[in-house]
Amino acid sequence: MAPDTAVSTSPFPTDLSPVAPYDALLLFSFGGPDGPDDVLPFLRNVTAGKNIPDERLAVVAEHYHHFGGASPINGQNLALQKALVDELARRGIELPVVWGNRNWEPYTRDALSAAYADGARRVLALVTSAYSSYSGCRQYRENLWASLDELGVDVGLGQGEHPVAVDKVRSYFNHPGFVQANVDAVTEAFESIGRDARLVFVTHSIPDTMEEASAVSGATYSAQHLDVAATVAAAVGERLGRPVTWDLAYCSRSGPPSQPWLEPDVNDHLTALAADGVQAVVLSPIGFISDHMEVAFDLDTEALETAAELGLVAVRADTVGTREPFVRGLVDLVLERAALARDAEANGPHPVTADVVADAAARRVPEAAVGDLPPYRSVCRPGCCQMRAGTPTGIPAACSTDPWS
Numbered sequence: 316m317a318p319d320t321a322v323s324t325s326p327f328p329t330d331l332s333p334v335a336p337y338d339a340l341l342l343f344s345f346g347g348p349d350g351p352d353d354v355l356p357f358l359r360n361v362t363a364g365k366n367i368p369d370e371r372l373a374v375v376a377e378h379y380h381h382f383g384g385a386s387p388i389n390g391q392n393l394a395l396q397k398a399l400v401d402e403l404a405r406r407g408i409e410l411p412v413v414w415g416n417r418n419w420e421p422y423t424r425d426a427l428s429a430a431y432a433d434g435a436r437r438v439l440a441l442v443t444s445a446y447s448s449y450s451g452c453r454q455y456r457e458n459l460w461a462s463l464d465e466l467g468v469d470v471g472l473g474q475g476e477h478p479v480a481v482d483k484v485r486s487y488f489n490h491p492g493f494v495q496a497n498v499d500a501v502t503e504a505f506e507s508i509g510r511d512a513r514l515v516f517v518t519h520s521i522p523d524t525m526e527e528a529s530a531v532s533g534a535t536y537s538a539q540h541l542d543v544a545a546t547v548a549a550a551v552g553e554r555l556g557r558p559v560t561w562d563l564a565y566c567s568r569s570g571p572p573s574q575p576w577l578e579p580d581v582n583d584h585l586t587a588l589a590a591d592g593v594q595a596v597v598l599s600p601i602g603f604i605s606d607h608m609e610v611a612f613d614l615d616t617e618a619l620e621t622a623a624e625l626g627l628v629a630v631r632a633d634t635v636g637t638r639e640p641f642v643r644g645l646v647d648l649v650l651e652r653a654a655l656a657r658d659a660e661a662n663g664p665h666p667v668t669a670d671v672v673a674d675a676a677a678r679r680v681p682e683a684a685v686g687d688l689p690p691y692r693s694v695c696r697p698g699c700c701q702m703r704a705g706t707p708t709g710i711p712a713a714c715s716t717d718p719w720s
């Protein structure tokens with residue numbers, strides 16, 4: 316117990332709004348086509364400067380056309396935006412929530428521009444990806460920097476001068492809210508399958524080079540998933556009253572076949588499990604927060620078809636979507652990031668910007684995490700999550716101690 320005379324170091328002073336210094340929250344997502352005419356321009360946006368073969372693009376365009384040319388992701392982001400607004404209101408917190416995307420309308424720049432016109436000068440970005448890697452973190456931060464640059468020019472500033480300052484909520488893969496919502500969803504899937512089953516966690520594959528580069532600010536992309544998977548599986552086992560056997564598999568590989576990506580592919584893995592005598596599987600898409608195209612097509616269409624062909628009984632667990640523990644956790648993360656910002660302003664750079672904060676007690680603001688890994692950094696390190704280790708992209712990125720790395 317701290318002595319009574321101790322100076323209060325509460326990260327949540329009562330004289331300030333709990334979200335100060337922020338005046339807007341940016342729900343920051345990938346984006347997806349709204350109709351058939353958007354599919355090709357959207358895919359061009361996504362793959363600009365990437366080494367994605369034309370054949371792969373034609374295949375992915377078909378996935379979208381299979382669903383009428385519209386991605387489910389935009390409706391899901393609107394639902395999450397509404398859930399965040401409701402949860403903030405329930406707590407009596409005033410903070411407008413704007414929605415912007417990297418690859419489709421509403422674009423990041425336009426969302427920031429609207430927030431700026433409404434008076435916002437300090438914006439907090441919440442990315443719809445729970446894990447850290449080039450695709451899940453840095454690429455969003457690069458888009459943020461470019462968008463802020465354009466907005467600066469719009470309002471009469473020069474290139475490199477930003478009218479709004481933006482911070483980012485840390486990668487939240489091991490936050491208790493995200494983990495709890497996954498535990499609930501997987502438990503429900505086991506209850507619905509009503510028999511013993513292998514638990515197969517699934518996430519987006521990435522190139523091996525991107526996996527290696529993801530180590531700069533902490534555990535790698537695959538290590539982050541393995542930690543969450545172990546935590547979720549253990550909690551589900553406790554709920555069911557028996558241990559659960561699990562694996563991690565990958566979906567949605569692209570890139571040329573010559574380039575190594577994380578494996579096993581979920582379809583290959585199901586084939587191997589069936590050959591081993593496994594009869595039933597629960598697929599848990601822990602790599603994704605909503606049922607967007609990777610889930611709707613790569614899992615619900617393709618992987619479930621593979622399972623059926625193999626004679627496997629298979630159920631796909633829900634993504635966290637707008638589940639209550641998840642949304643509550645996101646708002647907790649917003650308050651935590653605001654407390655970190657206030658603390659940094661009052662007491663100098665926060666330890667989150669230092670190299671190692673292994674000891675939870677040494678943190679001036681408590682940051683919740685479950686599993687074996689520490690909470691992820693709120694401010695990315697120089698060179699964090701490049702496309703490949705040791706090869707700077709040369710593209711500036713916001714929300715880092717070194718934007719130009």
Ligand SMILES: CC1=C(CCC(=O)O)c2cc3nc(cc4[nH]c(cc5[nH]c(cc1n2)c(C)c5CCC(=O)O)c(CCC(=O)O)c4C)C(CCC(=O)O)=C3C
Pocket residue numbers: 345346347348358361362365367371372375386387388443444445448450451519520521522567568569570602603607608609
């Ligand atoms: C790690 C990761 C996430 C999870 C984190 C996060 O959620 O952000 C994610 C999410 C998503 N990926 C999406 C769509 C696409 N991703 C592509 C391509 C790629 N993804 C990659 C990685 C990831 N992607 C990578 C390494 C590539 C290769 C090219 C590159 O380095 O960029 C391509 C091009 C065609 C193809 O190659 O498949 C498309 C169309 C959508 C929208 C879905 C919808 O519309 O509902 C979402 C949410």
Ligand SMILES: [Fe+2]
Pocket residue numbers: 519
């Ligand atoms: Fe992707």
